[in-house]
C-alpha cells in the first residue's frame with residue numbers, strides 16, 4: 001500500500017530571509033533571450049525549488065582494487081560509499097496554471113527532481129517548498145499485483161488521501177477512464193503494461209491535485225489513451241492545477257507544456273518557452 005509521503009518542506013518561501021527564487025530571470029523577459037512567457041502576476045507560486053542539491057550514496061559500489069581490499073580488511077575500515085551528485089543547485093518557481101516540461105538525457109536528474117518535489121528524497125542542500133501535496137504519477141499509485149483493479153482503485157485513492165465517500169463517488173469515472181472494462185475484476189498481474197499504466201494514470205488523476213507530476217506516463221498506452229490523457233491534463237490545468245511532465249517525447253512536451261526546463265548533468269541548462277528549449281535541445285541531441 002503506498003504511503004502518503006511528507007513533503008520535503010512546507011515553510012513559507014518568504015520566511016527564511018533569503019532572496020525569493022521567484023524573482024528569477026523569468027520575471028524580466030527583456031534580460032534573457034530564453035525567457036518563458038510571463039505568468040499572470042497574481043498566479044500563486046505552487047512549487048519553489050531553491051538551490052537544490054541531491055546526492056545518492058551507494059554502499060558497496062566503491063571501485064576496489066585487490067590491494068585496497070586487503071588494506072581495508074587489515075584495518076577493518078568500512079568501504080566508502082560512492083556518491084552520485086544527481087542535482088547540483090537547481091532553482092525555479094512553478095506557478096498555478098503552468099504546465100512545465102522537463103527534458104534531459106538519461107541520468108540528467110529528471111526523476112530525482114520529481115521525487116524531491118514529491119518529498120520522497122531528502123536534499124543535501126537547498127530546499128523545496130510546495131503548496132499542497134504534489135502527486136507523482138507512478139509512485140504514489142504503486143499498485144499491488146495480486147489485487148484486482150477494483151481493489152487497487154479503492155486502495156490507491158485512499159492512499160492519496162481521498163475520503164472513502166469521494167472514492168465511491170469517483171469509482172465509476174476511474175474505471176471508465178482507465179478503459180479496463182471487465183478486466184477491472186481481474187488481478188493486476190493479468191494486465192498488460194499499457195493497461196497497468198492506464199489504471200495508474202486514472203487513479204492518480206482521479207483527485208484534482210494542486211501539483212501533478214508525470215514521469216513519462218504519456219509515452220505509454222495506445223494512441224487513443226494518449227489523446228484522452230492529454231485531454232485530462234488540459235482539464236486539470238483549467239482547474240488551476242500545476243502540471244509537470246517529464247518525457248523523452250519532445251512532441252508531447254511541445255504540445256502539452258508552455259514552458260520547458262532542460263536538465264543537464266543535474267543543472268538547469270535552459271528554462272523558457274517550450275518551442276525554444278525543445279529546438280535548442282533538438283539541435284544538440286538529434
Ligand SMILES: Nc1ncnc2c1ncn2[C@@H]1O[C@H](COP(=O)(O)OP(=O)(O)OP(=O)(O)O)[C@@H](O)[C@H]1O
Pocket residue numbers: 056057058084085086104105106107108109110111112113
Ligand atoms: N537510487 C539511486 N541510487 C544511486 N544513484 C541513483 C539512483 N537513482 C538515480 N541515480 C543516479 O542519479 C543520476 C540521475 O538519475 P535520474 O534517474 O534522476 O535521471 P533521469 O534524468 O530521470 O534519467 P532517465 O531519463 O534515464 O530516466 C544518475 O546518474 C543515476 O545513475
